[in-house]
Amino acid sequence: MTTVSNPDAVRGSEPAPVHKRRFLAKLTGVTAGGMFIDGYVLGIIGAAIGAAAVELRMPLLWQGLIGASALIGIFVGGPLGGWLTDKLGRKPLFTADLAIFLVGSVLQFFVDSAWQLFAVRLLMGIAVGAEYSVGWPLLSEFAPARLRGRLMSFSEVAWYAGFVVAFIVGYVMGTVFDLDWRLILGSSTVPAVILFLSRLGMPESPRWLMNQGRTEEARHIAEKYLEDPADALDITHESGRKGTFGMLFSRDYRRATAFTSLFWFCAVTPYFAIATFSASVLSRYGLGDGLGGAIGVNGVAVAGVVVSLLLIDRIGRRKLTVPGQWVCAAVLAIIGLWSGAPTFVVLVCFLVFAFVNASYTALTGVYPGEIFPTEVRGIGTGFATASSRIGAALGTFALPWSMENLGAGPSMLIASCVCVAGAAVSQVLAPETMGRSLSETSAPHQA
Template sequence: MTNNAVEDAVEGIGRSPVNRKRFLLRLTVVASGGMFIDGYVLGIIGTVIGAITTDLNMSVYGTGLIGAAALIGIFAGGPLGGWLADEFGRKPMFALDLAVFVVGSILQFAVDSSWQLFLVRLLMGIAIGAEYSIGWPLMTEFAPARLRGRCMSFAEVAWYIGFVSAFIVGYVLALYDADWRIVLGTSTLPAVVLFLGRLGVPESPRWLMNKGRTEEAKRIADTYVEDGADHADIFSEEQRSGTFAMLFSPEVWRATTFISVFWFCTVTPYFAIATFSASVLSQYGLGEEGLLGAIGVNGVALAGVVVSCLLIDRIGRRKLTIPQQWVSAVVLVIIGFWASAPPLVVLSCFLVFAFANAMCTALTGVYPGEVLPTEVRGLGTGFATAVSRVGAGIGTFLFPWSMEELGGGTTMLVAAGICVVGAAASQVLAPETVGRTLNEISSSDKR
């Protein structure tokens, strides 16, 4: 097996006239590229928000809105993109979504007021939110069962790479006193490359079967999908129309509840702690070493996602989902109750939290596509995306207030409580899906 995560994800896939290995590699890259852009856009704003505030003479509330614009857009774009993908197909939305993002990214070069920047970032956020509910279902429906976890979890690796890359680009351009519009507009280059890479990607044969377009589904499946259980599973798809109400039907509510609660409880404490990690660590006695510790927290988080990506199809989903949430809760409880803990102990606890939390975060890109049926796979993923962004927004917005008004100890205990809720929900609702076809998973969840 190769050491490269993407190559490892597609190792052993047989060849065909279109080279199935190369196709799956391409699809993994262009689908994960959407998550790279998500991380990049959320990261790059942090490198220039000070310059934007000064240049546009914004109030503290205006600054907050600019920073939150993309998150607000993601909240709306997730369900909207999912509905469009379920209704009109993965293929057209896969390209159209990136086209919208490219337009928004280019517009950043020309904005000259705070409201224009807010609208542009909102548009880009909508496109990013749609990415989750379009790209993930498409990737899920093509990936072979034995490699599906690695193909899907690589998207989270790409997110962290995009987030870190944004800070590197912002730092380098700051050395040359680049205008903040140029810094923000750098997202255009990867977006254009990604858009071109998506041209020609075929429609999901599962979606085609679900819509009764059997001949088209057979032609695409014969060309791009391996023979065997994965190929046969496509043709056992039922022709059913999906609706929002179906997400809460007796057959699907468990899946909807699980992915929403799990995702919310995973990202809420992380976004809060990671965003303000430098100041938090300083408050716990690390002083000037707080920034270095913050870099360590985010670096360890990247390592945690990579570990899950490499192990997910070997040891299963539940082993990478449940224990890590309990570990996250325990280390936050230690910080919460041990107010006088030595700085090294506090830093160690935060690093353990970052690693454990990131390990289960990798599953947020895997479970939605696996546990939801085809007819609502996009819509359900979009709904869970929206719920997760509510958590990210709440955590980021309330964390500074909580640290000041309630204190560090109480804040950490609240974060630990959120982790406990996620762990308990996963303990009860999380299925083991490793190596199983999508219809096998859906059928077992309905029983």
């Protein structure tokens, strides 16, 4: 794929016009808003499932299915949304997925059976899965190369914010005001309405238009919205090829597919296991009831994402991706092997894991948007998303069984091995994409 020979020659020294900066800020905000909703949906169910289970007389099987329904939906919605956005365009899916989520959110006010709640949460999960494979590609195709990593990783901050806000809202509505569990779940309607209205009128991606042969439209949008003249020039190098699912496994892109999927899987599997059950895990190591440690674990995770956001366009992707996974493998191995470790050492190890894991997890949404070409950027992101949800489900459901049947030490060693696998994959396959045009970062790499 042809690349810009000298981007600096067309990159202006003057700051971008105000309307372009405002547009980029708005696009970043409404993209991050989708991740906020994802965190909110996964967090709010914890505040409502207990009361819902009692009222609807749910057996444990249904409770587990409803708890996992959003994850199942994301697993389906990621690839489906990615395929549709590559075929139909970023703009229609960017609004349609929020409309579907909004419908599901409203329906939560009216459910009166376990299967209805499962179906509604599944629908919302599908919409959230589509959000991953639409929002990140769209943002990557508008963001200037010098800021692309920072703007895309901001979504990870929004995810944590959504999860924390859901916890606070659920506590206030359920514990302080003793409101019905349907109102607690339906509270996701408020951010969904705000985000849906904010997305109306967003433009189509100029790269997608150029890939479809709609040259004049692409150039008009690029001139109106792209900050950097080099990016406007770079869109002219779109190949015009039609993407297929099979391209992900071709000689040109199977390396990108393997890396994004395995890296994301290995990043989230131990995190979802430890963060979801952090209070109970820490209590096993003598840290009181574990609540304070659990708050600390999730708090430093937010700090880790923020640090990554500040450094990603300064030191590069690989320096944030590879070493951190080895560090996480080491601290989890210390916990697993040192059965008599002082509680202070155990707590420090968990905090280090949370901070460092979050710092490289911020890259999981950045890489797919950069290393897949326009024609399969959506489905590539969607496939990686589906892989990550397998990891999230395994981590969430396997840890309680492992802690009970294998013990805390072996469970932490298994988590350490997952980190080792992710580190090894990244050591070999992770590219450096900082400051490079999308034509360069998504160029075919035969392997």
